[in-house]
Amino acid sequence: MDTLLVSHPSCLEHEVPPGHPECPDRLRAVLGALEAEEFALLARVDAPRAEIGQLERVHARAHIDTILLNAPETGFRRLDGDTAVSPGSAEAALRAAGAVVYAVDEVMAARARNAFCAIRPPGHHAEPDQAMGFCLFNNVAVGAMHARHVYGLSRVAVVDFDVHHGNGTQALFETDPAFFYISTHQWPLYPGTGRASERGLDNIVNVTLPPGSDGIAFRTCVEGIVLPALERFQPEFIFISAGFDGHKDDPLANLRLTEADFGWVTEELVKLADRHAQGRIVSTLEGGYDLTALAASTRAHVRALMLG
DSSP states (O other): OOEEEEEOGGGGOOOOOTTOSSOHHHHHHHHHHTTSGGGTTOEEEEOOOOOHHHHHTTSOHHHHHHHHHOOOSSSOEESSSSOEEOTTHHHHHHHHHHHHHHHHHHHHTTSOSEEEEOOSSOOTTOBTTBOBTTBSSOHHHHHHHHHHHHHOOSOEEEEEOSSSOOHHHHHHHTTOTTEEEEEEEESSOTTSOOOTTOOTTTTEEEEEEOTTOBHHHHHHHIIIIIHHHHHHHOOSEEEEEEOOTTBTTOTTOOOBBOHHHHHHHHHHHHHHHHHHSTTOEEEEEOOOOOHHHHHHHHHHHHHHHHHO
């Protein structure tokens, strides 16, 4: 079984206002990085569209309709100060969520060992009834709900190492003990959620890192908090919200991680998945806004998925 790469050209058609950091060039950088010879064995698949019923496990129908039925014919329509839609956004959002669902099906059927979804728009800030923080649908939550409802899994974990807290994912999971959400993120920082005191039903773990934290601090938290918490939960499936904006060169935050740190944490999660989840991992792209750092971090992450 190989590592699966799921993407779609439509994800490049989600245009954003000039100067916006979550731009199509991000995905071009990611896909370009994965054209290197070492990634020749990646199984590459175009993402299908998510179905409305799959989205409705996560989002209110009114929110789904807002994204799918109200895109402008030209230009942009802002949903909030950070988030906008354009003529190609609805198709991109459907393909992004559909990529994670498809990856779950392939991993559960053992046609792939694990998967990386190279998609945009990102998802972890999207709440049940609200787009925010560059995110339209909560892609990782759509995939996690699919894993539970279609395959009957009762212990599904999402590990989020984006530099920003995934408020949308936490909001969806904090009252359901079948899900476990663990996030490492800079604090304080947008969106202002993710305090260590936010624990849900003891199924939420927020690990806060002060500005300037480096790879040593990050690895210490992963070894001391993240991995032990996952060991206790014993997940049957692990999702990764793979945000690379904790990199030292990223312009939107102040952590000091390197691509080696992202490769290391991925290796550790692969080992844990092998112990508890039959190796089942689906990772999905979240943030990362310096194109060179994003490309290098993606290479380290996918390399660890392939070799783990």
